[in-house]
Amino acid sequence: MLARISNRLLLVFLVAFLAAPTIAVVIVSFGNASVIQLPPKGFSLQWYGKVLTDPAWLAAIGRILMVSLLAVILAGTAGTMLAFAIARGGLSATTRKVFQVAAIFPLAIPPVVIALGGYTMWSRLGITNSIWSLVPLYAALGCPFVFLSALGVLEKVGTDLDQASASLGATRSYTLRRVTLPLILPAVLTGCGFALLTCMEEIVIALFLLGGHSETLPLKIYASLNFGVAPDIAAVTTLQIGLAVAVAIAGAVWSWLRQRRRQLVSHGEIDHDE
Amino acid sequence: MKQRTGRAVGIGIVSLALVITSACSSTGGEAGGTSGATGGGTSGTPTSSGDGSQSFAGRSITVQSWGGAVTDAETAAFYRPFEAKTGAKVNVAVSTSETLALLKKQVDSGSAGWDVVTGMSTDLLGTAQKEGLIENIDYAKVPGADKLADGAKLPDGLGYDVEGIVAAYSTKEGVKPLKSMADFFDTKNFPGPRGAANWGIATLQCEVADLAAKTPEKDMYPINVDSCLQHWKALDGADISWYDSGSQMAQSLVSDDVDYCMCYDGRVNQAAAINADWKYTYDGSVGFFDYASIVSGTKNADIAHALLEFMTTPEAQAAYSSAIKYSPSNPAALELLPQSLQGTMATSPDNDKLVYRRPASAVEVVQKQTDEVQKAWDNWVSSR
Amino acid sequence: MMTARSVGRRRPAPPLRGRKPDRPTGTLRHPVLVTLPFIVIVSVGLLIPLVVDIWDSFRLPTFSLEPYLVTFREPVIYQSIIRTFVIAACVTVITVTLGYVLAIAAWRASGRRGALLLLIVCFPLLTSLVTRTYAWVLILGRNGPVNGLLQWLGITSQPIKFLDSSGAVIVGMVHVMIPFVVLPIYNILRKIHPSLLQASAALGASGRTTFRRIILPLSASGGIVGGVFVFVLSLGFYITPAVLGGPTTMMVANTIDRQANFYLAFDTASAIAVELLVVTLLLLGLLASRYDLTRAFKR
Numbered sequence: 006m007l008a009r010i011s012n013r014l015l016l017v018f019l020v021a022f023l024a025a026p027t028i029a030v031v032i033v034s035f036g037n038a039s040v041i042q043l044p045p046k047g048f049s050l051q052w053y054g055k056v057l058t059d060p061a062w063l064a065a066i067g068r069i070l071m072v073s074l075l076a077v078i079l080a081g082t083a084g085t086m087l088a089f090a091i092a093r094g095g096l097s098a099t100t101r102k103v104f105q106v107a108a109i110f111p112l113a114i115p116p117v118v119i120a121l122g123g124y125t126m127w128s129r130l131g132i133t134n135s136i137w138s139l140v141p142l143y144a145a146l147g148c149p150f151v152f153l154s155a156l157g158v159l160e161k162v163g164t165d166l167d168q169a170s171a172s173l174g175a176t177r178s179y180t181l182r183r184v185t186l187p188l189i190l191p192a193v194l195t196g197c198g199f200a201l202l203t204c205m206e207e208i209v210i211a212l213f214l215l216g217g218h219s220e221t222l223p224l225k226i227y228a229s230l231n232f233g234v235a236p237d238i239a240a241v242t243t244l245q246i247g248l249a250v251a252v253a254i255a256g257a258v259w260s261w262l263r264q265r266r267r268q269l270v271s272h273g274e275i276d277h278d279e
Numbered sequence: 280m281k282q283r284t285g286r287a288v289g290i291g292i293v294s295l296a297l298v299i300t301s302a303c304s305s306t307g308g309e310a311g312g313t314s315g316a317t318g319g320g321t322s323g324t325p326t327s328s329g330d331g332s333q334s335f336a337g338r339s340i341t342v343q344s345w346g347g348a349v350t351d352a353e354t355a356a357f358y359r360p361f362e363a364k365t366g367a368k369v370n371v372a373v374s375t376s377e378t379l380a381l382l383k384k385q386v387d388s389g390s391a392g393w394d395v396v397t398g399m400s401t402d403l404l405g406t407a408q409k410e411g412l413i414e415n416i417d418y419a420k421v422p423g424a425d426k427l428a429d430g431a432k433l434p435d436g437l438g439y440d441v442e443g444i445v446a447a448y449s450t451k452e453g454v455k456p457l458k459s460m461a462d463f464f465d466t467k468n469f470p471g472p473r474g475a476a477n478w479g480i481a482t483l484q485c486e487v488a489d490l491a492a493k494t495p496e497k498d499m500y501p502i503n504v505d506s507c508l509q510h511w512k513a514l515d516g517a518d519i520s521w522y523d524s525g526s527q528m529a530q531s532l533v534s535d536d537v538d539y540c541m542c543y544d545g546r547v548n549q550a551a552a553i554n555a556d557w558k559y560t561y562d563g564s565v566g567f568f569d570y571a572s573i574v575s576g577t578k579n580a581d582i583a584h585a586l587l588e589f590m591t592t593p594e595a596q597a598a599y600s601s602a603i604k605y606s607p608s609n610p611a612a613l614e615l616l617p618q619s620l621q622g623t624m625a626t627s628p629d630n631d632k633l634v635y636r637r638p639a640s641a642v643e644v645v646q647k648q649t650d651e652v653q654k655a656w657d658n659w660v661s662s663r
Numbered sequence: 664m665m666t667a668r669s670v671g672r673r674r675p676a677p678p679l680r681g682r683k684p685d686r687p688t689g690t691l692r693h694p695v696l697v698t699l700p701f702i703v704i705v706s707v708g709l710l711i712p713l714v715v716d717i718w719d720s721f722r723l724p725t726f727s728l729e730p731y732l733v734t735f736r737e738p739v740i741y742q743s744i745i746r747t748f749v750i751a752a753c754v755t756v757i758t759v760t761l762g763y764v765l766a767i768a769a770w771r772a773s774g775r776r777g778a779l780l781l782l783i784v785c786f787p788l789l790t791s792l793v794t795r796t797y798a799w800v801l802i803l804g805r806n807g808p809v810n811g812l813l814q815w816l817g818i819t820s821q822p823i824k825f826l827d828s829s830g831a832v833i834v835g836m837v838h839v840m841i842p843f844v845v846l847p848i849y850n851i852l853r854k855i856h857p858s859l860l861q862a863s864a865a866l867g868a869s870g871r872t873t874f875r876r877i878i879l880p881l882s883a884s885g886g887i888v889g890g891v892f893v894f895v896l897s898l899g900f901y902i903t904p905a906v907l908g909g910p911t912t913m914m915v916a917n918t919i920d921r922q923a924n925f926y927l928a929f930d931t932a933s934a935i936a937v938e939l940l941v942v943t944l945l946l947l948g949l950l951a952s953r954y955d956l957t958r959a960f961k962r
Contacts (some may be wrong), residue, residue: 016768019761020783026838027807028791031719033801035894083700095687104698111709113947115899117916118936121923124713125719125933128384133392134372145708148701156697164687194725206791209901209916213924216374216381226793228346230800230906238803242794377924410927472824477910479925519825521910536805650926657921658738662911 032229036237052240060092062225062241068136069221073204076143081197083144084151092159108152111145119146120213125216136221138214143207147200154196158189180212306543333585336366337457340582341357343382343396346373347526349548352592352602353397360461360598361589367582375478375524380405382412386575394577395586397439399570400636402482404436405646413572420584423591423609428626430639431568431608438568438588440604443634444476447532447540447547448557454538460563461491463541464510466517471538473514474531477521482645482654484511487541490635502648511659521660532557533620544625549603566625568608596637600624630648713940720933730934738937743918744838749827750904751897754836759835762844766885767878769845770852777890784845792839796906799835801939803907827909835903840896844889851885852878857884884954891950915939 032147034052035251036045056062057261087108091101111119166188170180209224215224222241309349344356345351350395352375358369374381385392390437407413415434418424424432431438447461455469475484485507487497492605493509514531520537522528531537533552540547544559551557571590572582589595597615606624607613611620621627625634637645673721693695720730730751734740780820781933799808810822825831825929855878901916913921916933923932 012764015764019765020780022838023783023787026795026802027787029801030794030798049805075758079700079704083704086697089691090694090697093691095690096694107705108701111705113895113943114709114713115916115939115943117899117901118716119709119712121715121919121929121932121936122716123708124384124923126715128388129715131388133381133384133388134717134883141708142712143706143708144704148704152701154943168687173676184879195785203698204794208793211922213897214923216377223791223793226791226797227902227906230793238797243798245794246790251788253789263705263751378923380927385925406927520824520827534806653926654739655736657910660740660743661913663911 014203030239031243034243036236052236056237056240065222065225072139076140076204077201078196079144080147080200081151083156084148085193086154088155088159089267107147114147116209120210142205150195156191158192162188307593334366334584338370338628340394340579341370343372343393345398356599357590386412392581393574395583397571401642402649414575421588423588427608436570436572438570438608439623440569441566442542443564443566445544445559445564447542449538449556453554464491464513472518473539474520474537475541481653501644508659545603545605560631561630568637715932717938719930721932730930733931734934743913747914751894753833754897755890755894757837758840758844766845766848788842796903829912831907831936832904832912834896835907840893847889848885853881855881879957888954895946
């Protein structure tokens with residue numbers, strides 16, 4: 006009996022421990038003073054106003070978006086193509102194993118090691134302080150996410166539909182465009198989503214390569230932490246959290262809708278083609 | 280569950296991101312703007328107007344600065360007026376503790392980056408000179424330097440302000456005010472959390488400790504690392520907050536994180552504007568110049584020299600000091616300051632008597648010791 | 664059975680002299696070409712930086728082991744290496760323990776609540792690391808709720824300085840790492856057949872004995888995978904020790920930063936980086952050779 010209560014308490018404590026930081030940030034962001042107050046003495050949206058209209062914050066958000074999107078496009082292409090090569094390439098088992106290890110290799114390296122090497126590499130090429138120097142490194146970082154997703158779905162889907170399409174007379178490129186890619190697109194986009202998230206919150210590599218403290222959003226947040234923990238950081242991070250929550254909810258709703266659709270189809274209530 | 284959720288995560292993020300990007304495309308164009316803009320501009324010859332001041336219309340220059348309130352003050356007092364006067368565009372690049380590394384990378388790789396660096400201490404100057412990162416200043420182009428206080432005119436640096444490391448204290452309930460720097464090291468009579476800088480000024484902090492321990496000047500140089508750390512060990516067991524930047528220092532005072540601080544006077548003033556509890560004394564303080572230097576290999580040496588010359592003028596220095604509350608290095612600027620500020624400056628006649636300056640004869644000796652002292656300091660701080 | 668088809672198949676197939684068997688449908692003609700984009704990106708974005716690190720660390724082209732020797736001589740450096748291992752070990756032990764509790768709770772809980780618990784555990788992964796670290800600055804600060812609670816309860820009269828200490832760094836890191844441990848353990852737990860638990864109870868074993876003798880051994884691989892993973896990740900942490908700690912808590916990544924960007928000692932910094940890389944790859948390689956890592960983190 007006592008064990009159960011203490012187990013329960015431990016669990017409650019753990020959940021609180023996990024959730025508390027996120028909640029704290031959200032609460033602080035609504036404070037009405039110019040310094041951090043936890044709990045805040047008054048309610049105000051001033052920090053959201055400040056952050057969303059401050060050109061410095063907006064510029065930081067814009068820059069990281071540009072760089073991350075470009076990196077993710079590159080990673081998405083390379084990762085998907087690599088997944089094709091592994092799943093459909095007819096390569097020997099050893100070659101496949103080597104590439105698979107190589108594909109998730111970026112995940113295994115501590116970012117600071119890449120950051121230092123990348124910094125030195127670019128400076129030897131004469132490039133310092135350029136936001137675009139981040140792109141190849143971020144792309145390399147994002148490849149594993151896309152690769153794993155794409156490989157998973159390619160293996161699951163198999164070549165049956167490709168064969169069906171070929172036997173109906175479709176060319177290889179048609180099959181690729183109209184059959185295979187649409188099938189794997191959701192998974193690829195999932196991988197791209199994770200890659201994008203990773204790039205948009207990456208700090209260490211950006212810190213080494215850019216040096217100045219406010220170029221990208223995560224760097225600006227990190228720099229602000231040293232300047233002084235004003236609630237504007239809380240507002241920015243709450244917005245990020247809100248975005249993540251919104252997307253998660255959207256995803257859940259969408260999958261629920263698809264689930265419903267599948268049920269309705271299997272019950273014959275709606276046509277498959279609708 | 281996560282896989283299906285994740286799919287929508289991807290699509291939702293990408294579409295939202297596209298929306299935000301297009302909305303931000305105007306601000307996105309600043310990507311090359313502030314930090315890291317190349318120093319080269321068009322190669323026009325400067326035209327001089329009648330009164331001898333030059334015009335650099337169409338050209339630009341990049342100046343490095345240490346961020347926060349300091350950069351704001353420099354921009355308002357030096358860079359914008361300079362732009363208005365000469366037509367040259369001044370880009371400001373912010374960096375703090377990695378400044379030397381960035382400078383070295385730029386100079387070594389020959390890529391144009393910064394033209395002028397600011398906020399250099401004599402120790403930083405020594406390292407930069409050793410690595411070949413800065414050029415000597417052609418003082419024929421900077422005649423105003425002769426009017427500055429002693430020690431401001433170094434071959435490779437121009438001292439544009441005087442900062443002081445002072446003993447600061449909060450006047451809130453229960454905190455005993457410090458009378459001098461020696462009190463900062465006295466944890467028995469002045470208990471309470473305190474703060475000090477840890478951004479690479481170990482030689483200065485040794486001098487402060489030596490002074491507080493009343494070391495005779497002849498014994499202070501070359502810096503005896505062991506006795507320096509011995510003095511600092513008086514603070515063993517004390518609650519010390521180490522600051523990485525001046526802004527962090529000011530913020531810490533504003534939030535009352537500490538009761539005492541071995542602080543930069545300008546930063547205490549900055550904090551006191553928000554949190555009026557903070558005061559400081561110049562007794563036992565050490566004063567030093569902030570130097571501006573010209574980066575090796577810059578293509579805009581003429582604009583750089585003109586900027587340095589501008590930074591020596593009393594009006595510009597008075598504007599700067601009013602904003603950041605560091606002392607001007609040009610004595611003539613003191614009179615231009617508002618009454619209320621005049622007594623708070625390190626170079627005001629009253630305070631000048633209390634503020635200690637490293638003698639010119641010791642500058643080179645200490646420059647050679649910089650690495651050794653800093654390493655010993657780091658070892659001590661990290662193993663407290 | 665004789666069918667029309669089997670009758671027609673009397674002729675032997677033509678010999679495959681020097682002819683490759685036809686590719687199955689959907690196979691690529693030039694698989695190696697298709698891997699090129701990946702090879703290019705990983706070379707520029709990963710391999711070359713690594714090579715540069717190794718190059719610098721040995722002071723090539725003139726070979727020297729000095730940078731590596733420095734890492735063992737300079738107190739600042741080797742102390743931070745030791746400290747990193749100690750902190751990583753603490754974080755691992757705490758995280759695996761707490762992770763087990765959470766994983767078992769999620770596994771035992773009925774459907775919805777289990778899913779909810781997992782959601783709460785994994786949700787922080789969507790927020791950025793700096794956000795989670797920043798939150799701890801808020802909570803553990805001098806004027807934060809923890810100090811406020813302690814003072815309100817009368818336990819302390821002055822705020823305690825929690826930040827700038829190894830303790831704060833460990834708390835922050837545990838908070839970040841828990842999801843990485845809960846998932847592998849949970850996935851392994853789900854593979855335990857419920858009949859084993861029923862049998863154990865039927866034979867009269869208490870809950871604790873069942874845990875010790877059945878659940879723990881069967882799920883140990885999940886704990887090991889999660890634990891080693893957390894340990895390796897912890898070694899390379901930068902943000903959390905930088906924000907929640909101070910000069911006394913510098914971990915290896917912070918030291919690399921300091922050596923490179925403050926002392927301009929790029930060769931020493933590279934040497935430390937290579938040492939970190941070698942340890943990371945060794946541990947992960949050992950782990951991957953014995954366990955299938957891709958399965959562990961599903962969901």
